[in-house]
Every structure is written in structure tokens, then in C-alpha cells.
Amino acid sequence: MGQNTRESQKYSISSYQSFVLLFSTIFGAGVLDLPRNITDDVGNDTIWVLIIAGLLVWCILMLITVLIQRFPQESIAEYLIKILGSKRFVWIGRILSVLLLIPIAGAWLAGSAMITRTFGETVHIMILTETPLLAIMVPFVLLVCLAGCSQISVLAKFSELLFPLSLIPIGMIIFSTLIHGRLLNVLPLMGVSWEQLISGVLTSAYAFTGYTVVLVFSGFYQQPKKALKVHSLAFGFTFLLYWGLCVNTLAVFGPEEVTKMMWPVLEAAKILQIPVLIERMESIILLLWVSTAFTSAANLYVAFVEMVCGSLKWTERWRKGVAILFSFVILGIALYPDRIQEIWAFQKWYGAIALGIAICIPLLLLMIALIRKQKGEIKYAKKTSSH
């Protein structure tokens, strides 16, 4: 394990892994209640409003990708200092970069906490009704904390291993739409005002949050040049799954019913059953969702820990301390809302703010970088083996 292998371990995320990482971070946050939230805003027009929201988020993602491709294999702390700081006064860059990083870090921490809370609520209401909410969330946060202690490459491998599980809903969507779906439930379209449209886009923005983690993950890519394609693929895949789930629930229940359901996706799953073995599929879906929720929360948290350690120039030894310390913060934020309605209100705000952060900061950075003509270079080329 010479210096060489350690270097190769640093830039160890293959294209496929970056695909899986991005996918598993985005997919999972709002998957269960997205159809209700968005249908609440725009009714039948979910089908195309979601596409608009998707396009918007894709544009932002591309913006971020262009930014990080300018500085391949550099961590966010490194290139921020390059962009903002000057060679003579390094401290200016450092202070400015920390100022810019705080909102991003806060968004990730809050996102992680919100996933934890919604997850806890869902498990509490659907399968473990007598277990207290805190008791459900604590092991989840512990696991997230454990993931936070490890390297990003470990999380990449973990997401890779669980990826096939998230493909199972695809089969479910197709089956349940074909069996129970009605075209009448989806139509008519185009009955939405401008305000409703904007509100709907903002709502769906929450479901897509998490893509900003590429700001950190890209520092570990083996092939940063492929990032544009990989990110588009990952986002496109997530978007298709979301869209499929929304259309599915709409087609099965119709807009009126969907808005009255807590978790329309689970309700749609309830209708399905494997006759001999399992009578109620929704628990199975919920269990699969444990893995997707966990990978989302864990990826956000790992990105957070990595960014904190990277920007403060803390060594590996500190990683565990940071991870343990902030897991209490996650638990604290997660416990803050009293009722589930409050969480939904939070979600909407969070989605809008996160969208704002995701547009403003990368755009600002990219513009400054363009004006100041700052650029990075690939330091480490890919080795033949990919581990």
C-alpha cells in the first residue's frame, strides 16, 4: 500500500459509482409523499408540471457540473479558495469560502434531518405504531452517523450494493398502472394558473434536493470529464422514477383521492399483493424505502462531514468526531417539529431555500471563476482497475 495506491484510493469513484451516488442521494427524500404534495398544488397537471420542475433542476445540476468540471478532482474547499481568494491574502479566500459554505452545509444537515424525521414518522404510522418516534429515529441516526465516519468511497460502494433494491419499484409502477390505472383519472390537463404552477415547481423541488452533493463528491471522481453525461443520466433516471410514481398514483386513484392520502405511493402498493406469500405489499415497499431513505440521508451527511473537515483542513482523525457531534444536531433538528403538518410546511420552505442556494451559489462562483479565469487540471489519471 504505497503512496500510489493511496492516491488511487483518493480518486476512486468510478463513473458508475458517481451515477449511483447521485441517484441514491436524490431518490428517497420525498418519494412517498411527492404525488400528494404536487397534486395538491396543480391537480391533474402534475404530469407536465413535474417535467418543468425536472428541467429546471436539471439546468441547475448542469450549471454545478460545469463549475466542478472547471476544477476537476479538487475538493470544494480547494476550488472555493482558488475562486474567491487572492494569492497575496489567502485568508480572504478562506473567510469568504466559509461564508459561502455555511448555507450549503446547513441545507445538507437540515435535509438529512428532515429525511430522518419523515422516515421516522412514516415507520411510526405505518408499521411500528406502538414504538415511540424517538426510538425509531435513534438507530437510524446512529447508522447515518456510522456512515458519516467512513470515506466517501465506502458510501459509494454501499449505494452501489443497494442500488438494485431501488429498481424494484419500477416493476411495481408498471404492474399497478397496467392493472388498476384509468386514463380518465389522469385527464384533463392544462387547468392550472401561473401561481399554482410556481407553487407546484417549488414543491417538487424538495423531492429533488440533494443534487448539490456533487459539489463535494466530484472531488473524488476518476473521470471528471464524463460528469456531465453521468449526472444527466442519474438525474434523468431519478426523474423518470418520480414521474412514473406520480402518474401511477394519479392513474390509480385520481386527483381527489390522492390529495387526501398521506402516502399515495404506499396506498398504491397496498393494492398489489403476492397471493401466497405476502398479503400487503406496502410494508415491503416501506422496507425498501428504508434503504433509499438511508442512502439519501447518509450521502448528504457524508458530504457535510467531508466538507466540514475539508474546509477547516481537519485530518482524518477528526472525521469521526465531527460525524458523532453533528449526528446530535441531526437528531435535534429532526425532533423539532411537533406535528407532521409542520414538517410538510418545513419541506416546502426547505425546498424553495435549497433551490435558491443551489441556483445562486454555483452561478456566482462560476461567474467569478469565468471573470478571473481560474481553472484546475486533472491531477490523477484513471488506473486500469477500478477500486
Place this chain on the structure above:
Amino acid sequence: MWKVKTGDADMANDGKNFRILKTKNKLRKQQLLEKHYQQQLEEHVEDVKLSTDLKVEMEALKKSFGESGDLIARTMDWGGTLQQEIGIVYLDELANKDLVQNFVIRPLLQNESEPQNKGDIWEEITKNIVEAGEIKEITHFKEAVDAILMGDTVLLMDGFDKGLVIGSKGWVAKGISNTRAESVIRGSQEALNETICISLSMIRRRLKDPQLRIKSFTVGERTKTGVMVLHIEGVADDEMVNEVNKRIEAIKIDGILESGYIEELIQDQIWTPFPLMQNTERPDAVVAHLLEGKVAILVDGTPHALIAPSIFTQFYNSPEDYYERYLIATFLRIIRLISLFIALLLPSLYIAFATFHPEMLPSKFAIAMAAARAIVPFSPFFEAIAMEVSVEILREASIRLPGPMGPTIGIVGGLVIGNAAVSAGLVSPAVVIVVGLTTISSYANPNFNAAISVRLLRFIVMASAATYGLYGIMLSIMLILLHMVQLRSFNVPYMAPYAPLDLQDLKDSIIRVPWKWMKTRPVLYSPDDVERERGENS
């Protein structure tokens, strides 16, 4: 002051010592210093050269073995006119006495030719008279002692400050026995041997490649156990081989009695229930692994070879998978995968369904289960844990019991106790089925040391199932997976080829493609020579 003298490896130790010195009291410091000087004194002994005086040497040898009765130290006069004194030393039970008698002592006594002057005697004896094949000149006293301990014979001559080691190893060895733990229907039934040379000969016989490289080590300060590291040059990755060698060289222990010592001392991480190195008793499996570009470690006295690096899927492959047709092999691997999940999860699923989620089961099944459980006084968790623990006890007992009584215990325990417990209403019949299936499933694993880690983890999953139901099972699975993906065995990711995914290596994972398509070695171990099949198979 002594810091400067010692080598680089000791520097780290010294640094540690130094830190201790700082914190502990002065007495401790003195003790440490004394110990160090003692060590230096011992090291000095190693530097002692053989002297020219035969009598002194013979006495010293006898003394260093504590006048042991099995040390044969014989002196004799050689030659008619020159009257050269010769000493022969060997250990009675380790050396091949016929060899020493026929090819060393007899030629010496029956010699005819005699050189003119005394200076040529050494040449004459070593080149013309001693008829043994393996000889080596030594100059140090310690070398002589080591050679005798290995079973070789040491020949010393008066007036020469060197000695001759004659290879005469000939201790009692067990014959080649059948495989015990890794039995196959089709394929060789030979198992590796406790004697390292016999094991090596079995491997050499199967792999007639001059590129097979063997590096020998002596590990264990007191046991001086022979350890051999095997790899095929041009196939195995040099960096990996060096890493293995480096780790073995770094071992500091008084004795190695089994390969398990080495395994634990050189594996990447000790805080894991999973085996990070495979051990196999099959010479054909060793050759197969060598051909994949891995390294095999043979330890004297152990009829098992260690394979490094090892990945998780490897523990669920049997050598027979490659001997049977590929469809059958793939089917068997799927069966083993299912059995892995049953062995790990079935009792926990029972607990989760019976305690938390009866509504998920089909109603008739749920009613039947509830009816059977109606008279059982214990909770499903206690029921399952009690049964699992008793099965583990039975298993342990049947292994430890001498010979033919083992199976009897299995039958008595399994059938009689299980049946009695059900009819007494202590456990429900469902739990007996669950535990029975679990036990059988864990036997379906071809590697004992991987199966045992699943047995251990099962209890953790059961406990989390009892606390959180299916959610708990899912959490513990994720915990286990999170642990597994960060494991590495000699820098190879443990969960490969699944994580990181390598499409090329999937050809020999759950599925096994026909040999015709297995054109390359697994790229996972970054072999130098990737091609396995050159040209086309018709």
C-alpha cells in the same frame, strides 16, 4: 544512545518505548533498559562464529541443547595418516538415520583416497566423500543450531572455522489423507498435509510451471515454523505479493502452531466477524487460486493453505463449481445464496412476523401460526433464541465428541428434544421448522469459517428483529453491508465484484459461465497476465 544502533523497524518500537518511559516511573525505565541490553546480548550470541577447535564446538552444541538425550554428537577420526577429527551432530528423531548412516558416516569410514596435506581435507570431504545431495557451508554457530533443529546433520572438522550442513530431514509424517471439511462428489479427494514439503509436492504436481515462486520464511522465535508464500510470477500482482511478504516478515511472536495465527496477524482488519482470508485443505483449490493471480501461504504443521486476498463471494464457491457443468454450478450457487439468506434471516423473520407484523402474512397462514402459538408460554424471541442456542450447543457438542458418537448426539438432540419440546407445549412447531431449516442452510456453505460468521451475526439480527421488527432487520442488514463494503483484503475490496461493480468479473460470481467464455482472469486481483485462454476453443 542505543537508538542509533538499532534498525529502522526497531525505531518505531523504541519510539513507543520512549513514550512509555515518559509516563511510567523510573523503575520501569530501568527494567526496560535492562531488557534491551539483554536483547542486545542475545543478538550478540547470534554473531558468534564457529571456532577451529572441534572439542569446544561439540561441547557448545551439546550445551545449547541442554545435554538433551536425543542429540547425537559423534566424533571420529578420519584418514590413516592425517588423523583428522570429525564431528557429526544431528537430532535423533528429526534426521533420517539411514541417510546419515549410509551417505555420511559410512563413506567417511570407508574412504580410500586421502589428500596430501591437511588444508585439502575440507575440499576432499565436502566434494568427494559425503554422498548426500543437499549440502551447505556455514560459518556461524547459530546456523548450526538452526540446521540441527530443522532435522539436518551438521558436520564439523577440527582445524576449520566452518561447518557443513547436510540435508537429512526425515521426520515421521502422516500419509496423504482424504479431504474432511471440503468434500466434493467429483474431483480429487486428496487433502494437504501437515508436512509442508508434502503439501508443496502436491501443489507442484498439479502446477508444473517453473514460474511458480516460493518464498520461505521462518516465523516464531521459539517454534521456528516454516512458512512458504506461493505465487505465480507473471500472473500475480507484484505489489500484492510484496505486501504479503512484508506483513509476514513483520510478524513477531514466540510460536506459530497453526495457520490461524498467521491469518490473524496479517489480515487487514481484526474488528470484523468475516474471514478476510480463506483457508483450504484442497491442493486443487490452491492451484486454482494461484492461477487467478492470488497468493497462497503454506504453514508447516497445518494441513490448510491460506489464500490471500479473499473476497466475500469466494467463500460461497466450491471447487466443484468448476468441475461440474456450468448450468449445474450456477444453480448450486443460487441455492447457496438462498441458504445464506435463510441462515441469516429466517429466525429473525419469524420473530418479526410473529411479534410485529402478523397482518402482512396471508390470513390463513397467520391464523395457523397463531393457533400453534396459542399454548406457548414464551415470546417468539425467547422461543427462537432458546432453540437457536440449543442447536448451537448441539453442534458444538457433536464436533467435540469423540468419533462415532457425534451423529448420535445430533439425532438425539434434534429429533427427540425438538419433538418433546413441541409436545410439551414449550415451543411452537413453526419454530422447530425454522430452526431446523436455518441449521441445514448454514451447513450448505462450502466454507466453515464463513458459515460461522453468519451464525454469529444471526443472533444480532434476531435481537434487532425483536426490538424493531422488519425495520430492525433492515437496519441490521444495512449495518452489516456498511461494514462489509469497507472491508479490504490485501487492498482488494471485500464485496467486489458487486461493489465496486465490475461487469467483467461477474462471469464468475453468482453465475459461472462456461469455461469457453472464461477468457480472462478476474481483473480484481490486477493480474499481470490477464489472458487465461489464448486462441479460440472450438
